Amino acid sequence: MLSTAILKEIMEVAGEENVITSQAGLYTYGFDASIHHHSPDVVVRGRNTAQISALVKLANQRNIPIVARGSGTALSGQAIPIHGGIILDLSGMTAVREVRVEDLYCVVEPGVIYSRLNNQLARKGFFFPPSPGSADVCTIGGMVACNASGMRAIKYGATRDYVLAMEVVLPDGKVMHVGTNTIKNSSGYQLEKLMVGSEGTLGIITEITLRLLPLPEKRAIAVASFDDIEQAGQGISNVIASGLLPSGLEIMDSVCIRAVNRSMQMGLPECDAIILAEVDGPEEIVRRDIEKVADICRESGARDVDFTTDEKEMLKLWKGRKGVLPSLSRYGRDSVSVSLADDMSVPISKLPLAIKQFQEIAEKHGIVIGTYGHAGDGNLHTKVLINPLEEGAWGRAEAAVDGIYRAVLALGGTVSGEHGIGISKAPWMQIERRDSLEVMEAIKRAVDPQNIMNPGKIMQWKGSIIQYLRYP
Ligand SMILES: Cc1cc2nc3c(=O)[nH]c(=O)nc-3n(C[C@H](O)[C@H](O)[C@H](O)COP(=O)(O)OP(=O)(O)OC[C@H]3O[C@@H](n4cnc5c(N)ncnc54)[C@H](O)[C@@H]3O)c2cc1C
Numbered sequence: 001m002l003s004t005a006i007l008k009e010i011m012e013v014a015g016e017e018n019v020i021t022s023q024a025g026l027y028t029y030g031f032d033a034s035i036h037h038h039s040p041d042v043v044v045r046g047r048n049t050a051q052i053s054a055l056v057k058l059a060n061q062r063n064i065p066i067v068a069r070g071s072g073t074a075l076s077g078q079a080i081p082i083h084g085g086i087i088l089d090l091s092g093m094t095a096v097r098e099v100r101v102e103d104l105y106c107v108v109e110p111g112v113i114y115s116r117l118n119n120q121l122a123r124k125g126f127f128f129p130p131s132p133g134s135a136d137v138c139t140i141g142g143m144v145a146c147n148a149s150g151m152r153a154i155k156y157g158a159t160r161d162y163v164l165a166m167e168v169v170l171p172d173g174k175v176m177h178v179g180t181n182t183i184k185n186s187s188g189y190q191l192e193k194l195m196v197g198s199e200g201t202l203g204i205i206t207e208i209t210l211r212l213l214p215l216p217e218k219r220a221i222a223v224a225s226f227d228d229i230e231q232a233g234q235g236i237s238n239v240i241a242s243g244l245l246p247s248g249l250e251i252m253d254s255v256c257i258r259a260v261n262r263s264m265q266m267g268l269p270e271c272d273a274i275i276l277a278e279v280d281g282p283e284e285i286v287r288r289d290i291e292k293v294a295d296i297c298r299e300s301g302a303r304d305v306d307f308t309t310d311e312k313e314m315l316k317l318w319k320g321r322k323g324v325l326p327s328l329s330r331y332g333r334d335s336v337s338v339s340l341a342d343d344m345s346v347p348i349s350k351l352p353l354a355i356k357q358f359q360e361i362a363e364k365h366g367i368v369i370g371t372y373g374h375a376g377d378g379n380l381h382t383k384v385l386i387n388p389l390e391e392g393a394w395g396r397a398e399a400a401v402d403g404i405y406r407a408v409l410a411l412g413g414t415v416s417g418e419h420g421i422g423i424s425k426a427p428w429m430q431i432e433r434r435d436s437l438e439v440m441e442a443i444k445r446a447v448d449p450q451n452i453m454n455p456g457k458i459m460q461w462k463g464s465i466i467q468y469l470r471y472p
Helices: 002-016 025-028 050-064 114-122 140-145 192-195 229-241 254-264 282-300 311-320 324-328 348-365 391-410 426-432 437-447
Strands: 041-043 066-069 086-089 096-100 104-110 162-169 175-179 205-211 218-226 249-253 273-281 303-307 336-338 368-374 378-385
Touching: 002 041, 002 050, 025 041, 050 066, 050 086, 050 162, 050 205, 066 104, 066 205, 086 426, 096 114, 104 114, 114 140, 114 162, 140 205, 162 192, 175 192, 175 378, 218 229, 218 311, 229 249, 229 273, 229 348, 249 254, 254 273, 254 324, 254 368, 273 282, 273 311, 282 303, 303 311, 311 324, 324 378, 348 368, 348 378, 348 391, 348 437, 378 391, 391 426
Parallel strands: 041 086, 066 086
Antiparallel strands: 096 104, 104 205, 162 175, 162 205, 218 273, 218 303, 249 273, 249 368, 336 378, 368 378
16 A cells, blocks of 8 residues: 555656546556456556656655556456556557658557557558557557567567667666667667567566568468368468468367357358468469468368458458457356466477367366467467356366476477466466576566566566456
């Protein structure tokens, strides 16, 4: 609990109109899209760098935790203020300050929504490619802080590949500019890249320069249905090994297909697994490549393959794919999808084995796991479906998650391909990165000696993940 005197100081530096202290407001800001919840002591709406700098300086002097927040769509508890303190809401900083397609960059404030930026860039024939499933709601600041990516990472990479420069308010309130507005930069430590994926633990990002790419001329999507999910996994490996570079290569298992058909009336073929493959580029290349993808899927055992270049049809297919996560929560009468073990990556050729092992683990622990994801870059999403109020359900889920992550690590994979660590993946990240934990901790201590920036997350998380639950 913050004293009335400190709350008064916060109002003085941040502006009273930007401060929320109501019980309802604090409770609401205690959520993100993860399984966790904890209310902050106060919410401050960030307005500009000077205001944020003054607020952070005060937080540092008074030793108050401060957690940055964009849209709160993080899936691993990154935006949860587990030690209370200040939530700094940056969703109101929405200016696109510059778009310079002739220099291949744009400069934005952290609260700009990904899709809105791309709608603006599309008018000039350019785009910022990472394409997360949460594209219509997540902020660029949140994407940078989590190194978000998505459907097109196989060809276009992740957010980190597009961050050229940024302005950061450091934990002592100083403002730091890192990187340059140039496409290349070999000048000293690349601190702008260190900030990417730091999940609000090293500073508040108040401005970002992003590299842009020209929009491809044409796209096509193939849908291939398989009666055996391992064959689908093999089909993905075969597409990659052929030398083609699709702009998207997604997989959905039968649980996910049923979920989107049921909740979105998608009419996808009911089978063990489908592959959605997208290619882009000049029209004649797109035609040639999509036919080649279709042939490879047939040779890999697909029951049926269809492809389209119709914009409306493609939009519908991507909408269905993006709808998997919310649809899974409506899968059963008593079960919801909880965000656990949700975005591991394995070497692409290990996909079929990983999917098989996940299914065996689900059966062993008596839970349903839906598997889908950006399989073309080895990034799978498994969603654990449980009744969160049922006795023993969390224990079974945690045991299954432990089995899944240990399988992933044994296959040479990583516990997070794109969503980040926060709380829900911390214990297994600490196993995966055991050789570099000390260096990560030393960096955190050097930049944030008072430990006020999003404390207790990533390498600082201790114990079980079944804590700070949003469920009663
Ligand atoms: C339906 C759904 C689909 C999703 N699909 C994908 C996907 O395909 N790919 C993917 O990568 N992720 C996905 N996500 C996860 C999430 O949307 C991304 O991680 C996104 O980048 C988070 O953005 P946000 O604005 O919601 O950030 P928040 O959730 O508000 O914050 C996330 C983290 O970033 C920090 N942060 C936010 N802004 C700043 C800032 N300005 N300075 C410093 N730190 C900051 C926060 O402290 C927190 O640690 C999905 C989530 C949902 C709910």
